[in-house]
Amino acid sequence: MTLHPPPSSLYFPRRATFITYQPKTVLNKSKRADHWFWTRYSAYPYIGCQHGCEFCYCRERKYSPYDDPNDFAYTIKIKENAPELLRRALGRCPVDLVFTGDYQPLERKFQVSRRMLEVCHDLGFPVFVLERNPGVLRDLDLIASINQRAPSVVAFSIISTPDSPNYDRVRQIEHLAPPPEKRFAAMAQFAKAGLLTGTCMMPILPGMCDDDANLEAVVRWTADHGGKFVLASGLTLSDQQKNYFLGVLGQRFPDLLALYGTLYPQGSYSPAGGWQWPRIALKIRELCEKYGIRDRVPRPIIPTDKRALNKRIVERLAEKLYTLELANASSYRVWAYRKAAWAVDDLEQDIGLVYRTMGLKGLQGIESVGSSLGLEIERIIKELG
Ligand code: SF4
Incomplete structure (x- = not known):
């Protein structure tokens, strides 16, 4: 295996390269909705992500076109014909929830996410947008309009808050993304506009995010900002993404390497027996009950749907x-x-x-x-x- 030590990108970010291309398809279809997000379709405008979260599973070989995982945050491929492909594909599908949207910084210029949302709006498809960037607020009116016809969801990926014990560490791990307090502020705006919103606490990083103080802070901030759910899951590590993330830990937080070595031994994808799931999931459930929200995403359903x-x-x-x-x-x-x-x-x-x-x-x-x-x-x- 080629080793790709992470760069000191925290201090010396690279200039991003954008590559436009025309894929043949953009819509992924499932036979039925999943039981986590309730989405049946997914369609994304970009490959690569300028937020560059160090743990991102999209660096895995099966998702990433890049041999070097360092490129994932700095070489972004833009599906310029995605809206047209989406219109053609959805036109032949029964109406159901579409996982879409990507508001990394380049969206301000290319606006492919917005044009894909316009397609969903025109065809009456509900959407599930999951974001780490409050830039999604630009399209609040459009998403609110989709929501009037077809109940939709805007969720925010948040794993820590300024009240959390390891906030500074987590900020270093997702240093290219806007801070969580801005995501919470955006959540409040979507809640005010009548959208179902909440937190996807994914991934809960062992040794950084799995302490009770952090779990409670995330649930409390979510409830305080109009969120209705906290959906949580653990960290998966595989092939070149695992190698990359362990390299990040070794460089910035070597004290955590022993823990990760135990939890993710050679060949293991999800944390081994020593980690605390389902204790963590049950704690989140208890906290959600305390703050009057849910630990699952309520299923958005069109009231006139005969099913x-x-x-x-x-x-x-x-x-x-x-x-x-x-x-x-x-x-x-x-x-x-x-x-x-x-x-x-x-x-x-x-x-x-x-x-x-x-x-x-x-x-x-x-x-x-x-x-x-x-x-x-x-x-x-x-x-x-
Ligand atoms: S925002 Fe999401 S897709 Fe982008 S790097 Fe972070 S985890 Fe990956």
Whole structure:
């Protein structure tokens, strides 16, 4: 493996190079929505990111076109025909949530994100925008207009606050991105405009972000700025991205190398047994309850969607399966919920109609549902009215 020690970019940032090109496709489609962000489609305008967060998984070989991970923050490829490709592709797709938007500094000049949002607006597709840059405020009016027709989400990637014990360290790790206090201020503006907003606390860096004081600070700042959720996950490290990030730690925080060596031994992608997940996830859940927000993203649903009830039920089943995972339940139970959620998501008919015409037997007849989950779905239907 070629070793790529990180540059001293904290002190000597390079000048960025922009390369425009015309890809053949821009839209990634899934069979169904994921259970984290609820997105079914994704479409991005740029490859590479000027924010250059040192932990970014996009430096992994499978995502990055660059042999040298140092290039990721300084050589940015611009998909100049992305809006036209998106219009053509979405025109053939059922309406569902699109993961899109990228407000790194070059967006001010190239505006590909904005033009892609305009396509979603024209075609009535809801959007999920996840940002580390408050520059997304430029398009607040456009996103608010999309949101009026199709409920959307603007979330902010935030892993620390000025109240956090390791704030200075985290700022060095994401030093090219605007500070979190500006992201929180932007969150407050989106909340004021009626958008569903919150924090994606990703990734929680071991030894820097996983202490209770930081977890509470992030949840409290989110609630104080109108955020409705904190969605958290751990750090993954793979191939050249792992090599790069460990190089950053060795250069700036050598005291953490032993911890990371234990958590991410040779060949391991996610933290090994010693790390504190799910304790951290349960702590975040407890803190979210304390501050009146959620530890999952509420599923945005178009009220006129004939499958709105199906989507609400899927949301409940996914929440239950996450709870089971945190409780270390048997994988058999977890998979039973996952498969039932997928089956309800795949159902073309309104599940309410199925229940009204066929009763409990109709629910239990849905593939992968069976008798006990059929009863649970019946209970959810009654609860949702
Ligand atoms: S803002 Fe997101 S995409 Fe950009 S470098 Fe940071 S983690 Fe990666």
